Amino acid sequence: MLRLRSVYKCFARGTSYEVNALTGINLKIAEGDFITVIGSNGAGKSTLLNIISGTMLPDKGMIRIDNQDVTKKAEHCRAKYIGRVFQDPLMGTAPSMTIEENLVLSIKRYGRGLRLGLNNKRREFFRNKLAELELGLENMLSKKVALLSGGQRQALTILMATMFDPKLLLLDEHTASLDPGISKKIQAITQEIVKEKKLTTIMVTHNMQEALRLGKRTIMMDRGRIILDISGKERENVTIDYLLKQFAKLRKEEYIEDELVLA
Amino acid sequence: MSWSLVFHAIEQGLVFGIMALGVYITFQVLDFPDLSVDGSFPLGAAITAKIIFSGGHPLVAIFWAIIGGLMAGGLTAFFHTRLKFTNLLSGILTMTLLYSVNLRIMGKSNIPLLGKITILDNIKSLFPSLTMDQLTPLLFLFIVLLVKILLDYFLSTEIGMAIRATGDNEQMILSLGVDTKITKIIGLCLSNGLVALSGSLFAQYSGFADVGMGIGTIVAGLASVIIGRSIIKNGNIVWMTTSVIIGSIIYRATVMIALRYGYHFGFQPGDLKLISVVLVVIALTFPLVRGRVKAMVMSNDSSSTEKEQ
């Protein structure tokens, strides 16, 4: 389904701010997989998603989605495969447009034409979809999105990202900036949609417990690399404590390696 | 205030209203401060004057004026999307280049159209019972409303919504599969096409085309958008375009009053541009106005706290 082969990405190359955000990422994801991604700040998790979605192009390496080489394809060309939800609720919706207009934007990923975006049939469809979220949005179709709360906007973004049944759903800490209560609700909505549509999903999270509880496979990243990749039985028996210890250990080994190189 | 002043303000407000709708498309909808309109307004006038002066039909002149405007917008879009120049520079380059183009088209700096058959004469012959004073505002009202309705429709289509989303949240609409280069090209072409149409009609109405007549177009357009937005709160597209046209009429009326009665304070006709800038500054100083015009016209620190209604 998704295949990354030795993908590299470096920012500000040749300056003193040079960051190797991804250093030789290999990743293979099967259809219907749900993968959680953890890792410290700056590990390269968001960059990984940006490279997959085409927001950024890799310096080196290859990306295939559904057996199509998309390495050099622009973001808007890949959009027909990908649904995306960002950490910042402001990023996924158009604030000065209404809820129903935002939903219109999401029903097609190409081939937009000169027909009116809204008609009664579409409104009815949107109303039903919004009602399923149980946030009362179904009665606010013609309200500006700017007037919604962060949680409501994020729920709308999830609906928009999955409207088209994407081949791949990318979630980047999409509940991290919300209050605990609404964050739970948004996570529940996400899981329901993923299950119902059987979406292949990559979810970045800072919450280790969540990372182990949800999905079938967990990846840990550090300094642009995948340092741990567990699934199945092994993952079932793993505790957060073990993960943290493992992380510290791997980190230490790397430090020693670095020191050796420097020495 | 005399009735003739009121009528002139309405006529001019309507003609320039088409231009203001063009400015609305770039500044408000697309969030793209396009300065090329200072060149595409006289471009429309120059093409029109040249064709009518050489005996062409006014409708043909209007047609080519619009085509010229579309191309001017296309050039700005080319500078920005292909050559990656900033939006400001792209507009400035087109505007500057158009000055020479307009001179070339006209062959001199001014073409008078007195005694030539304009679109107003054409329509007048269809309605012989109306006087020119009655016919002019009616014709302009008809054209403005036609443009407005078509624009309202277009901005409500799937493509139109994608253009609006480009100005509202570009990252989002990219991830939903829209090539924002194309939406910007469409928006810029459409905008400059309307501005050139406005220039064409103004040349026929005022009876001349002058190479310098475009100076300050952008400020007048902005003033209309800002005044309109401060009067009508509704953020619905249909109301937004209505507010722009009303804003244009109010702006023209204000400028005319300032010119008519301003001599008491020592104003001269040449002070027109100064007056228009003062108007924009005053309008933008009202806090209630600030929130409603996009962040575009305000610097970041002052607008970030105020939400678009």
Ligand SMILES: Nc1ncnc2c1ncn2[C@@H]1O[C@H](COP(=O)(O)OP(=O)(O)OP(=O)(O)O)[C@@H](O)[C@H]1O
């Ligand atoms: N556009 C950019 N320009 C320059 N450097 C960048 C850019 N994007 C990311 N980086 C750098 O690349 C590294 C990886 O960043 P990334 O955002 O992928 O980390 P992350 O794992 O998502 O971290 P967080 O948990 O904080 O979200 C960081 O050091 C970051 O500063």
Ligand SMILES: [Mg+2]
């Ligand atoms: Mg991140």
